[in-house]
Amino acid sequence: MLRDKCGVVGIYSGLGTDVSPSIFYALYALQHRGQESCGIATYDGEFHIERGMGLVPEFFDLNKLSDLKGNFGIGHVRYSTTGESKIECAQPLVTTHSKGTLAIAHNGNIVNAMELKRSLEKSGQAFISTTDTEVIAHLIVRRLAKDEDIVTAITEVMKKLIGSYSLTILTEDMLVAVRDPLGIRPLCLGETDGTTIVASESVVFDVLNIKFIRDVKPGEILVISEKGMKSYRPYKLNRKAHCMFEYVYFARPDSIINGIPVYSVREKIGMLHGENDDVEADFVSPIPDSAIPFALGYSRVRDIPYMESLIRNRYVGRTFILPDQQARELAVRLKLNPLLSNVKGKKIVLFDDSIVRGTTSSRIINLLKDAGAEEVHMRVGCPPIKRLCKLGIDMPTDRELIASDKSVEAIRREIGADSLKYLSIDNLMEAIGMGENELCLGCLTGKYPVEISKYEQVPLPAFIEKA
Ligand code: SF4
Structure with missing residues (x-):
């Protein structure tokens, strides 16, 4: 996350x-x-x-x-x-x-x-x-x-x-x-x-x-x-x-950022995924809450039902504030519980906003499979994140980003999905309605909008903290 x-x-x-x-x-x-x-x-x-x-x-x-x-x-x-x-x-x-x-x-x-x-x-x-x-x-x-x-x-x-x-x-x-x-x-x-x-x-x-x-x-x-x-x-x-991630994940869906409603962008992302997909599935489902508009857009275009497969416990804090790996794993189970009656024996298209390390995706797919899901097809609301952000978003190091050195197929195997599709950069720009000259895509392409190579070796978190 x-x-x-x-x-x-x-x-x-x-x-x-x-x-x-x-x-x-x-x-x-x-x-x-x-x-x-x-x-x-x-x-x-x-x-x-x-x-x-x-x-x-x-x-x-x-x-x-x-x-x-x-x-x-x-x-x-x-x-x-x-x-x-x-x-x-x-x-x-x-x-x-x-x-x-x-x-x-x-x-x-x-x-x-x-x-x-x-x-x-x-x-x-x-x-x-x-x-x-x-x-x-x-x-x-x-x-x-x-x-x-x-x-x-x-x-x-x-x-x-x-x-x-x-x-x-x-x-x-x-x-x-x-x-x-x-x-x-x-x-x-x-x-x-x-x-x-x-x-x-x-x-x-x-x-x-x-x-x-x-x-x-x-x-x-x-x-x-x-x-x-x-x-x-x-x-x-x-x-x-403009940071593309505000539209994909960070901003609230009811906000309007740079004149563009965030909810509409997310819905459009789901629709574009749907137009480029023909996987057979019983229903499409979001990892709640951030992926809900993606799944709704996809459902509309593909004419397959939108159903919930995971129920979020709204009283659990964000997992990242928990200090160690074991606590984070427990937090995923505490936070998201599979809806057995919907999941058992079903082929599910599952939406998430992004894949960072891949560990959360893998845990959630495991949860669904343990609950009896027959197939889980992962669809991601943004392109692969390959480089860390230098412009104000806290991300793991390049090495920890699962897409920094792995192919989509290798990631699919690692997270245990039956199929995996990311959004393309072209579709991302189409959904936001802005081109390369208006967006920061640095964490996707490694091309940042400001000259940062000179400062890249600086161990930022050890000395200076981002606001
Ligand atoms: S690199 Fe750019 S697009 Fe990626 S999170 Fe940072 S500011 Fe946003």
Whole structure:
């Protein structure tokens, strides 16, 4: 299983109401993007910050929220990439400098963070965390200390950053949203009756009953204050690189990312699979929940029934938070239970969103076969993942990725499926409705949208953590 990245939010209330309750609900809606830590920073003449480990509803309570006063604020949900849970890495991160204070929340990964950090350290900068977010914060603050305005400071810092970043920044008098020039990570804008919100996913606007306005453009800086909202676009590249995985797995199906409804993409992926498949089966079934739209799309095109074969226990946490292999195996059985009455003696087309190491697929196919399934034909919602992501998604090393050096047939044998089909890259682009020039396909092709070869040898998780 791949791990989600982070989620960010920023809210300004022109009506002067405290924004922390809305940020709390926004983070709750973005919980799927990070479950290890969460935090909120607000401003009402002074900065207020609450950050901690755990899920949003577990960490925040009424007391904490009522202490977070102010009509400007930002929030963050995060997971740790090293497996270590550290409070110092929880965000928003607050930095005080000679001209004021700044709080920052980041989703993405700065590929050259270590190089930038070393250079800052040489000039005497101390660091309190291991995050690349702190590198961004210090770079911005240094420019502000030279009396540069926030837009100039951020523009200059953007010139140095290589990688992906969607940022929400809180200063004494404004909320700023920034999206990297390739638009790798999502960020969108909503507004209703004097309240302006930027958030990683549009589902936040649905929850808060806010009107979705548009995506923050790649390379755009939005400055939101009592004077209104101003847009600056110092970077306008002739290509984009939206992460294809947001559509396949990470984003919630009810979100609209870069103007495209995620649910429709997933349904279309299932339909395209169906158009290219003639395997004989009694029914098609998803590994719940993420693969449901794939299976529904497939069922419609092939005119074979959609049925459930696995029931999910909704009260079990994500398997990756469990520390060892034995615990993870137990978690799969606890989390997914075969529906014996549907499965026994049946030929099943089984959908999953992706295959990473192959261990989960193999365990699930075993579960179904032990429950009496006659055949299990695995269909995958994305092409083979061959290279690890360098742009903000936590993946195993290349060596651990089952598709890095194995053919589809070898993978089929290893996971124990009766047949195995991945989506083609062409079909993926067709389902999303974007071409090579608009998508990041780095983990599928090894061709990343930014120059990373120079930084490839850097042991990132040992020193710098992704936000
Ligand atoms: S390498 Fe893959 S997971 Fe990473 S940003 Fe690109 S498409 Fe997304």
